[in-house]
Amino acid sequence: MGGLRRFQYVSKDHAAIVEDCVARVKERYGDKWNDYEEDSAGMMLIESFAYVTDLLLFYLDRQANETYLPTASERQNLINLCKLIGYNVAGAQAAQADILATLKEAHTSAALIPKGTRLETREGVVFETQSELIIPAGETLGIVSAIEGETFEETIGTSDGEANQEFYLPRSGVIELLELIVGAHQWDAADSVADHLSDDAVFMVDLDAWGRARITFGDGRNGRIPEKDSKIKARYRVGGGTAGNVAPNTITVMRDIATDTDGNRVGVEVTNPASASGGTEPESADRIKLWAPRYYETQNRCVTQTDYETIAMTFRHPDAGAIAKARAVVRERSGEANVIRYYVLAYAADPKKVALASQGLKNALLAYIDERKMLTDWIEIEDGTWREIGVEGTVRAASGIREDDAHAAILLALEKLFTLETREMGEPLRISDLYSAIDNVGGILHVELSAPQATVEAESNELLVLGEVDLTVEIEGMTSDGTNQ
DSSP, rough: TSOOOOOOOOOOOHHHHHHHHHHHHHEEEEEEEOOOOTTSHHHHHHHHHHHHHHHHHHHHHHHHHHTTTTTTHHHHHHHHHOOOOOOOOOOOOOOOOOOOOOESSOSSSSSSOOTEEEEEEETTOOOEEEEEEOOOOTTEEEEEEESSSEEEEEEEEEEESSTTTTEEEESOOOEEEEEEEEETEEEESSSOOSSSSSTOEEEEEEEEEEEEEEEEOOOOOOOOOOTTOEEEEEEEEEESSSSGGOOOOOOEEOOSSSSEESOOOOOOOOSSOOOOBOOOOOOOOOHHHHHHHHHHHHOOOSSSSHHHHHHHOOHHHHHHHEEEEEEEEEEEEETEEEEEEEEEEEEOSSTTTOOOOHHHHHHHHHHHHHHTSOOOEEEEEOOOOEEEEEEEEEEEEOOTTTTHHHHHHHHHHHHTTTTTOOOOOOOBBBBHHHHHHHHHHHHHEEEEESSSSSOOOOTTTTEEEEEEEEEEEOOOOOOSSOOOO
16 A cells, blocks of 8 residues: 555645546556546546545635635624624614704694604605604704614513523614613613623624624623513614615605694605715625724724724714724824824715715714723814716727627726725825726726826825726727728
8 A cells, every 4th residue: 555646635626636536546456447438437436536525625625714714705704703803793884864854834832753753765765763853833944863774673582591592683684773671671782791790681782694683691690691481572773774875855755643742743844955874784795804803903992093094994883874984194293192183984875985974973983982092192083085086098809809898897897996995095096006907807908098197196085986987998800880800
């Protein structure tokens, strides 16, 4: 056996495994077996073995990849890995909008629009008012904040008295757990039950890869066990995503009834004078891999300029939304204090674009930063800006490529170059990167751009985004009217 040829364990594809097996058979049996035709019974067995081995090696590689953050691809594995470093993978966030309510006529009694009143767009995007709105007698106008999503109250299970009980909320797409009632008492959410005593009425809530919310209780030593047979009821909200970032004057349908203080029904017209903002999709795999390690480096405190930007970029608020882009700049030093000025942008309805952050989002970010900043730092938050960069010019493609296919592939390459995940505020657009992005598209032979013609610089508070793409595609060997030369 010592003279046998060793397998090349780095040869993991089907063809390489077949080659290794044939070589091993030849060394072991010599001329005793010389039928290596594809239709022979022996080759059938070798190829069957190679097929099974190829599959096994693929899954082994896949399992190895899923144990490391940079190479993991399954969302649930990314969530689990991030828990090890204290990074919470964000689910979808809901958009907010200011609603202008107008009475059809003035009343002698104050009109009341209750908290949680359901509003909709014509396309069926649902919002709920976040507070009670009272329009005084004799007046016809009022403004109230609304948040996208629907609220549900449901019984999610019954305690069996065991430790570490888990319950799932019945609906997917949960964006916020508002209240959890065990028996007749409200329990509090905690980041971890391990930090609590045996009698603390706390629970943990986390989202899985499918947007389902899981409720986990303690074991009687860390966190109280719900009393056996007690009913567990949850009030929670479902929704979120960039679909909630609707345009102005689109939230115009009021599904619930408004009354005055005497109980009489009143007619109300509603609209949103400005766009809704703050709605975001669940955090993407690329974003998780980019920001989770950076967040771990901050150790949840702001010392350097990078820390400030990382903390802002990983901030999400259940009501106010999330930051799409943030730039922290030390504007001046006053005595012993640094003045840190933030420029921020929020997500737009189109996830490839940005919008101005609402005041509620900026206030929530300021409160979050204040808990983590250096004691002597002073924080200011202002709106960032964005500039669309149009791309114009001529592209020559190889013979046999369809013009529409070339356009689509180039547009995809440009969108990747301008992706929000990697492009930063204040980052210039290098003309060489633009040429490279188009040149690397398969089948593209030559690029000549008329705009931009040089590197585009950006201000520190400015984000460069992709504008209109107007490229003429010429197919090699074809005339301008589409006929062969």
